[in-house]
Amino acid sequence: MKTKQTQIRNYWPIYVMLLPGFLYLLINNYIPMAGIIIAFKNVDFAKGILRSDWAGFANFEYLFKTPDAFRITRNTLLYNFTFIAVNLVIGVLLAILLSEIRNRMAVKVYQTVILLPYMISIVIVSYLSYAFLASDTGLINGIRTSLGQSKISWYTTEAYWPVILVVVNCWKNVGYGAIVYLASILGIDRTLYEAAAVDGISKLQSIRYITLPMIRPTVITMVLLNVGRIFYSDFGLFYQVPMNSGALLNVTNTIDTYVYRGLITLGDIGMSSAAGVYQSIVGFVLILLANWLTRRYSAENALF
Amino acid sequence: MKKRWVKTASWLLAASTVFGCCMTGMAEEAAADPILKDGEMTSLRVVFPGGTSSPASLEAVEERLNEIIAPYMDATVDLEILEWGVFSDQQNLMLSSGEDVALMFTFTSSRNYAASNQVRDITELCETYAGDAVEAFGRYMDACRIDGKLYGLPTFHEYTKDSGLICRTDILEELGIDPETVTSWEDIEAVLAKVKEAHPEMNVLSPVEVGSGILDYYNEGKFDVLTDGIGVRMDADTAEVVNMYDTPEFMELAKLAYDWNQKGYFMADATTVTDTRQDLLAAGSTFGYIGQIHPGTATQELKNSGVPVTTITVGSRALTTGNVNFAQYMVPTACQTPEKAVKLLDLMLTDSEIANLLMYGVEGTDYVVKDEANAIVGYPEGVDSSSVGWNNETWLAGNGALAYVWESDEPGLWDRYQEFNDSAKLSPVYGFTFNTENVKTEITAISNVIKKYKAVICAGYSEPEEAVAQMVDELNDSGIENVIAEAKAQIESWQAAK
Numbered sequence: 043m044k045t046k047q048t049q050i051r052n053y054w055p056i057y058v059m060l061l062p063g064f065l066y067l068l069i070n071n072y073i074p075m076a077g078i079i080i081a082f083k084n085v086d087f088a089k090g091i092l093r094s095d096w097a098g099f100a101n102f103e104y105l106f107k108t109p110d111a112f113r114i115t116r117n118t119l120l121y122n123f124t125f126i127a128v129n130l131v132i133g134v135l136l137a138i139l140l141s142e143i144r145n146r147m148a149v150k151v152y153q154t155v156i157l158l159p160y161m162i163s164i165v166i167v168s169y170l171s172y173a174f175l176a177s178d179t180g181l182i183n184g185i186r187t188s189l190g191q192s193k194i195s196w197y198t199t200e201a202y203w204p205v206i207l208v209v210v211n212c213w214k215n216v217g218y219g220a221i222v223y224l225a226s227i228l229g230i231d232r233t234l235y236e237a238a239a240v241d242g243i244s245k246l247q248s249i250r251y252i253t254l255p256m257i258r259p260t261v262i263t264m265v266l267l268n269v270g271r272i273f274y275s276d277f278g279l280f281y282q283v284p285m286n287s288g289a290l291l292n293v294t295n296t297i298d299t300y301v302y303r304g305l306i307t308l309g310d311i312g313m314s315s316a317a318g319v320y321q322s323i324v325g326f327v328l329i330l331l332a333n334w335l336t337r338r339y340s341a342e343n344a345l346f
Numbered sequence: 347m348k349k350r351w352v353k354t355a356s357w358l359l360a361a362s363t364v365f366g367c368c369m370t371g372m373a374e375e376a377a378a379d380p381i382l383k384d385g386e387m388t389s390l391r392v393v394f395p396g397g398t399s400s401p402a403s404l405e406a407v408e409e410r411l412n413e414i415i416a417p418y419m420d421a422t423v424d425l426e427i428l429e430w431g432v433f434s435d436q437q438n439l440m441l442s443s444g445e446d447v448a449l450m451f452t453f454t455s456s457r458n459y460a461a462s463n464q465v466r467d468i469t470e471l472c473e474t475y476a477g478d479a480v481e482a483f484g485r486y487m488d489a490c491r492i493d494g495k496l497y498g499l500p501t502f503h504e505y506t507k508d509s510g511l512i513c514r515t516d517i518l519e520e521l522g523i524d525p526e527t528v529t530s531w532e533d534i535e536a537v538l539a540k541v542k543e544a545h546p547e548m549n550v551l552s553p554v555e556v557g558s559g560i561l562d563y564y565n566e567g568k569f570d571v572l573t574d575g576i577g578v579r580m581d582a583d584t585a586e587v588v589n590m591y592d593t594p595e596f597m598e599l600a601k602l603a604y605d606w607n608q609k610g611y612f613m614a615d616a617t618t619v620t621d622t623r624q625d626l627l628a629a630g631s632t633f634g635y636i637g638q639i640h641p642g643t644a645t646q647e648l649k650n651s652g653v654p655v656t657t658i659t660v661g662s663r664a665l666t667t668g669n670v671n672f673a674q675y676m677v678p679t680a681c682q683t684p685e686k687a688v689k690l691l692d693l694m695l696t697d698s699e700i701a702n703l704l705m706y707g708v709e710g711t712d713y714v715v716k717d718e719a720n721a722i723v724g725y726p727e728g729v730d731s732s733s734v735g736w737n738n739e740t741w742l743a744g745n746g747a748l749a750y751v752w753e754s755d756e757p758g759l760w761d762r763y764q765e766f767n768d769s770a771k772l773s774p775v776y777g778f779t780f781n782t783e784n785v786k787t788e789i790t791a792i793s794n795v796i797k798k799y800k801a802v803i804c805a806g807y808s809e810p811e812e813a814v815a816q817m818v819d820e821l822n823d824s825g826i827e828n829v830i831a832e833a834k835a836q837i838e839s840w841q842a843a844k
Binding site: 085086087088089100103104107108109110172176177178195197198285286287288289291292295300301303304305306307308309310311313 | 438441442444455458459462463464557573574614615617618620679782786787788789790791793794795797798799800801802807808820823824825
């Protein structure tokens with residue numbers, strides 16, 4: 043008790059600095075959690091939320107009972123797993139390549155170019171992809187016609203979309219990961235490489251035995267963070283990029299787009315909250331699980 | 347993103363509950379004047395959509411409105427025009443967060459707002475404060491009653507629609523086609539074939555709405571649509587509830603769409619193109635579209651796209667609950683002064699000066715009377731559609747029937763509206779509103795199935811027999827039978843109560 047008091051007395055400016063962030067979290071992330079009850083209510087605006095009738099789990103039914111439930115859950119999970127894997131591998135690769143460039147000017151340019159798509163709104167991305175894929179005026183069909191091949195109707199052919207979505211997602215998001223990994227690589231003590239070089243290690247070996255092990259904690263943190271969001275899908279990516287095309291729904295409908303399409307006519311906030319609660323809880327469980335696995339196999343890298 | 351929205355909304359909602367408690371006790375006394383003339387200048391917010399949120403004449407219109415309502419109540423009017431792009435979201439937020447809005451323009455979602463009590467039951471208030479308006483509406487009023495209660499009053503608009511071809515007049519003339527001779531879908535096909543031959547570079551038909559496919563409105567008037575996918579046959583005398591996608595009519599549509607698409611009448615990428623039909627018409631790359639038609643459609647499209655169009659009607663028109671209550675002004679639950687709100691609505695629907703203000707803006711600056719005898723108005727000297735300070739559409743403006751007629755329309759337009767409305771075939775379940783509360787789970791799934799197949803079929807992309815069969819299968823898996831059974835049960839008890 044006494045030590046704690048002296049601690050506070052000695053470090054009070056630091057606690058004061060903590061305050062805004064703490065309040066932000068409290069107000070923005072914790073207090074609104076009370077809103078979870080909306081998912082279990084039959085909201086009646088005349089009675090208000092607290093006095094509305096309880097609905098039990100009725101608001102959740104549509105997420106499980108409909109024939110689409112399996113498809114949307116599968117799509118959400120598989121796409122997100124693929125995104126995590128692809129973005130990780132390509133992100134680390136890019137980071138290593140960037141770290142090997144000696145021309146500082148060039149590094150800055152490449153970094154910016156790789157990061158830029160991350161800053162672009164998904165709606166614009168959807169039109170960029172439309173410029174490639176449009177049936178009549180699209181770049182790809184243009185090239186195909188000039189080579190004497192037939193046009194492909196991209197927006198009505200399911201088969202291409204798992205690939206298109208992964209490519210678009212990677213193009214858009216890989217830069218962010220790459221910058222984080224690059225920062226981590228630049229933080230590695232250079233003397234390790236020098237010592238290894240003296241021992242006659244090759245470039246590839248130094249990557250294999252020094253770089254990769256050293257950035258492992260960063261990689262694990264990034265993966266854990268992504269696993270926590272595995273039940274959420276990037277709404278814009280799955281809704282805007284396929285241009286909301288009905289013919290593609292088998293491969294583009296995810297939990298978020300399903301909820302949006304289903305509730306846009308009903309406008310039921312209880313049901314949409316139910317989807318949010320479901321995603322949060324599964325995400326929470328998955329992150330605990332992933333962290334538990336990490337702690338078992340590599341305790342020092344676990345988040346908590 | 348979504349989760350954060352829900353969280354925010356939940357707090358706004360919590361706040362609205364607090365406000366809600368404070369006001370329920372207030373002012374239930376009947377006496378009219380003391381409530382309307384209570385000495386407090388209430389600001390009445392009227393929210394509706396429009397092209398721009400701050401037209402140049404906004405303040406002048408409000409000022410004049412205030413003068414007109416002054417003898418009736420102590421209040422000022424605050425017109426809040428929300429741009430179309432944000433309207434639905436903003437409206438939803440305003441209603442969920444309990445903002446003190448007096449009158450909210452609603453369309454399509456009226457039923458849901460009433461079901462969750464986001465809007466107020468104004469049945470009694472209407473008797474006291476809007477008797478004239480209610481009476482003037484006659485049978486059209488019935489469509490706005492949900493379980494016998496009124497939650498809003500409809501604007502004057504077309505309460506029914508024909509379907510048919512809306513197309514460029516210049517091309518019809520060029521090909522020597524007399525629109526009067528086109529009276530069936532076969533005739534329309536002949537027109538399309540001629541256009542295709544004469545203008546192979548042109549899209550013959552483009553989508554009527556973004557992402558809707560092409561033949562959406564082919565079956566207009568054949569069903570009274572209760573909710574997505576479920577309707578009542580208009581040609582039967584009894585209320586026969588059907589899955590609209592499992593009918594010979596829909597199969598006919600699917601086959602025709604497939605056939606027309608094969609023949610090259612449809613624009614490519616019809617389900618994903620994001621240009622509106624007006625833009626496509628204006629760009630000169632489209633001949634026309636299959637859509638809904640009512641008196642004044644040609645003028646409306648001319649105003650929107652700048653291209654003179656001809657309307658060719660072939661469908662049948664139905665008077666259904668949904669068509670009438672499609673556009674209403676409702677009083678949100680959070681409105682602190684519902685009496686004044688309802689009185690204002692009454693004035694909007696019965697006062698011709700307010701009608702003109704809301705339709706055309708301020709006389710002299712935004713419009714001038716061109717022909718007093720025929721009640722025709724137009725732009726003043728030096729003003730045109732791009733520089734005018736006020737622009738509104740009939741279905742948003744309260745009661746356009748009391749207003750002047752615009753010079754590009756024919757004299758007596760409002761009488762034609764009335765005739766058009768009065769001549770529609772009455773639905774067997776006219777006045778019935780389907781409460782989807784018990785079948786929400788099914789409806790969510792059905793909405794997704796429809797989204798998956800409808801536009802594709804209406805654009806003729808898929809082999810009709812196969813696609814329709816698949817769609818019907820998936821609809822059945824989604825439990826459309828439960829929704830039909832629920833609708834039947836509700837209709838029966840509605841009929842029994844009538």
